[in-house]
Amino acid sequence: EDQVTQSPEALRLQEGESSSLNCSYTVSGLRGLFWYRQDPGKGPEFLFTLYSAGEEKEKERLKATLTKKESFLHITAPKPEDSATYLCAASSNDYKLSFGAGTTVTVRA
Amino acid sequence: DGGITQSPKYLFRKEGQNVTLSCEQNLNHDAMYWYRQDPGQGLRLIYYSQIVNDFQKGDIAEGYSVSREKKESFPLTVTSAQKNPTAFYLCASRSGTGDPYEQYFGPGTRLTVT
Numbered sequence: 001e002d003q004v005t006q007s008p009e010a011l012r013l014q015e016g017e018s019s020s021l022n023c024s025y026t027v028s029g030l031r032g033l034f035w036y037r038q039d040p041g042k043g044p045e046f047l048f049t050l051y052s053a054g055e056e057k058e059k060e061r062l063k064a065t066l067t068k069k070e071s072f073l074h075i076t077a078p079k080p081e082d083s084a085t086y087l088c089a090a091s092s093n094d095y096k097l098s099f100g101a102g103t104t105v106t107v108r109a
Numbered sequence: 110d111g112g113i114t115q116s117p118k119y120l121f122r123k124e125g126q127n128v129t130l131s132c133e134q135n136l137n138h139d140a141m142y143w144y145r146q147d148p149g150q151g152l153r154l155i156y157y158s159q160i161v162n163d164f165q166k167g168d169i170a171e172g173y174s175v176s177r178e179k180k181e182s183f184p185l186t187v188t189s190a191q192k193n194p195t196a197f198y199l200c201a202s203r204s205g206t207g208d209p210y211e212q213y214f215g216p217g218t219r220l221t222v223t
Contacts, residue, residue: 004151032210043113043199043214044152087152091210095140095159095203096167099151 002027004090006100013078013107021073021103023088033071034097035064036087044087078107112136113215115200120220122194130185130218132200141183142201142212145169152199158183187220194222 003026013019025033032051036044048057050066057064061082063074073086085104089097113134122128134141140159144152154167158177172191177183183202187194197219201212 009149034211036214041217041219043115043201043217046211046213049211089152095210096154096157097152097212099144099153101149101151 002090002092002096002098004088004098004100006086006088006103008103009101010104011106013075013105015079015107015109016077018074018076018078020075021086021088021105023071023073023100024069025071025088025090025098026069027090027092027098029092031091031095033066034089034091035062035071035073036089038085038087038102040085047086075105078105080107080109083107113200113202113213115198115215115218117218118216120218122220122222124222125189126222127186127188128194128220128222130187130198130200130220132183132185132215134181134183134200134202134215136202136204136213137180138202138204138213139180140203140212141177142203143167143173143175143183143185144199144201146197146199146217155185155198187222194220196220 005024035047038044048064053068085102087102089099116131142157143155156175158164174186200215203212
């Protein structure tokens with residue numbers, strides 16, 4: 001059974017204080033590793049897809065990386081508007097996504 | 110604008126009543142999905158459909174039913190058999206061919222059953 005575990009559950013940062021979120025996965029035949037951002041009461045917003053170990057993708061202050069067992073979402077010099085829950089999901093061969101519980105990030109001005 | 114719409118945003122029902130949640134997409138995507146989100150838990154897959162007139166059970170299908178009569182529509186019925194129906198329900202869609210495999214989500218429906 002595919003499993004995705006995210007840590008920490010919650011992260012409180014000062015504006016400008018860089019940090020990383022972890023996503024550990026156990027899937028048979030990884031097709032893709034996905035990161036989403038979710039604001040309270042809204043649907044998840046797609047951020048990145050990573051397909052193979054060593055791959056990296058960036059968008060503004062966010063950078064996602066992938067190894068054979070983990071993915072990291074690095075937030076560089078965060079701003080209050082980066083406050084959200086970040087979800088990680090892994091896809092195995094049958095195109096279903098297995099989601100982690102998320103990391104809730106709060107950035108204080 | 111292309112996207113996924115879910116209605117209503119909030120839904121209140123009494124125990125014992127069936128309720129249907131709407132999901133429509135104009136992205137011309139082949140696959141559609143229903144998830145349930147509870148506090149502190151990851152999204153859990155209820156049902157998915159990769160093509161019109163075909164759908165498969167996800168991990169928590171008991172007490173739910175779906176139909177896929179049109180490519181753009183994938184309604185979810187929460188039946189009275191679902192023991193804990195109060196949750197945030199999310200619909201998603203994905204293009205059925207080639208990379209990428211990411212799913213795009215609607216805004217969600219919050220269902221409260223009392």
